Amino acid sequence: MGESVAEATITNWLKEVGDKIEADEAVLEIATDKVDSEVPSEVSGILIEQLFGKDDLVQVGQTIAIIETEGDAPAAKIEEAAAPAEVAEIEKTIETVKEVVTAPQDFSGSDKFFSPLVKNIAKEEGISVAELESIAGSGKDGRVTKEDILKYIENRKSGIVEAPKAVVPAPKAAEPVAAPVQKSQQAVPVSVNGGDEIIEMDRMRKLISGYMVASVQTSAHVQSFIEVDVTNIVKWRDKVKTAFEKREGEKLTFTPIMMEAVAKALKDFPGMNISVDGDYIIKKKNINLGMAAALPNGNLIVPVIKNADQLNLVGMAKAVNDLGNRAKAGKLKPDDTQGGTYTVTNVGTFGSVFGTPIINQPQVGILALGAIRKVPAVIETPEGDFIGIRQKMFLSHSYDHRVVDGALGGSFVKRVAEYLEAFDVDRDF
Numbered sequence: 001m002g003e004s005v006a007e008a009t010i011t012n013w014l015k016e017v018g019d020k021i022e023a024d025e026a027v028l029e030i031a032t033d034k035v036d037s038e039v040p041s042e043v044s045g046i047l048i049e050q051l052f053g054k055d056d057l058v059q060v061g062q063t064i065a066i067i068e069t070e071g072d073a074p075a076a077k078i079e080e081a082a083a084p085a086e087v088a089e090i091e092k093t094i095e096t097v098k099e100v101v102t103a104p105q106d107f108s109g110s111d112k113f114f115s116p117l118v119k120n121i122a123k124e125e126g127i128s129v130a131e132l133e134s135i136a137g138s139g140k141d142g143r144v145t146k147e148d149i150l151k152y153i154e155n156r157k158s159g160i161v162e163a164p165k166a167v168v169p170a171p172k173a174a175e176p177v178a179a180p181v182q183k184s185q186q187a188v189p190v191s192v193n194g195g196d197e198i199i200e201m202d203r204m205r206k207l208i209s210g211y212m213v214a215s216v217q218t219s220a221h222v223q224s225f226i227e228v229d230v231t232n233i234v235k236w237r238d239k240v241k242t243a244f245e246k247r248e249g250e251k252l253t254f255t256p257i258m259m260e261a262v263a264k265a266l267k268d269f270p271g272m273n274i275s276v277d278g279d280y281i282i283k284k285k286n287i288n289l290g291m292a293a294a295l296p297n298g299n300l301i302v303p304v305i306k307n308a309d310q311l312n313l314v315g316m317a318k319a320v321n322d323l324g325n326r327a328k329a330g331k332l333k334p335d336d337t338q339g340g341t342y343t344v345t346n347v348g349t350f351g352s353v354f355g356t357p358i359i360n361q362p363q364v365g366i367l368a369l370g371a372i373r374k375v376p377a378v379i380e381t382p383e384g385d386f387i388g389i390r391q392k393m394f395l396s397h398s399y400d401h402r403v404v405d406g407a408l409g410g411s412f413v414k415r416v417a418e419y420l421e422a423f424d425v426d427r428d429f
Helices: 075-081 084-102 116-125 129-133 146-157 203-218 231-248 254-268 313-328 406-421
Strands: 007-013 026-032 035-040 045-050 057-059 065-068 221-229 274-277 280-283 289-291 342-345 365-369 373-381 384-400
Touching (some): 057 116, 231 254, 254 289, 254 365, 289 313, 365 406
Antiparallel strands (some): 045 065, 373 384
């Protein structure tokens, strides 16, 4: 899963109970953030139980299935060999797990507010709504925190507290019993003229939609734009790209050159390499560059180049090509999209001159690379100014005005431009 991934959603079981499974054969599919992955079996055997169903959220470290291997003793022999008390304890444990998994709690009817984390812990531990409401909260306005519920669970297991029994009050004779209110479901839109095609968003599109709306509602977006002369970079790349591919086995695009300049600028302006958590600013130790990539189905994904400032141009080119190719092939791993501290998106790939990208939360900045174009420009020389043809592009920098002011946001993108314009045409790759 990767060190920075804490949970995943089961999207599909590829094997059913009773199916034979070979080692390294895919058993189920999971989704983390915007990456779908297959989970292979570590052993050969028969799938005898699925502890979670489709669309269930599972924490890292939880058991999701039981596979009986050839070395396992049959259940009958286990019962013969084990003492009755041990068998009863095992059966009790299995029943407890089944009850927790098969009967998830619904907290929507509670008048109290509980965070998603607290709800997940309550579901996993089989804590009822009434029991959760009885816990004294130490948070703001008496809210139950993670520490509160974990302490309660510990006390309950040690016998200090007992789970309250659910009490269902009987309706008074004089009062009619109201029928349960059915929750309204969102109506599927209907084509007026019968010729429109109505398509439901896929899971990734829904995620992207939610992230973009949340980012706009969270960050105060402001933009700075700067035009950059990249004539030297274009000439240098044209000169060395064939030799580069022959020696390194990799194509040399403009993206790693741009990423190299961004990583250098982030070292100069660490105030852009931060994230925001409520009223706190978190300064990131590592520079991890996200690179927005378009998928074949039209969706967007942002794989991350870890410790980008420590890579030379060859290393950067290999990282960019590797992540880009695996993104297109759907081979990214969950950890490949985690831990980004700043993002770069290449809108020039589709011919856009510049754009106003939305910040990738909880980061505070994102840089859009515009298309490189031949334009007439004023060239200053000791003999005077004259008009010439130059290769130019726009850099569009969106930043979070809650924590980044115009001086920092503008200075950062200007430094990126300075690194690009000062590119050494005699450098080796």
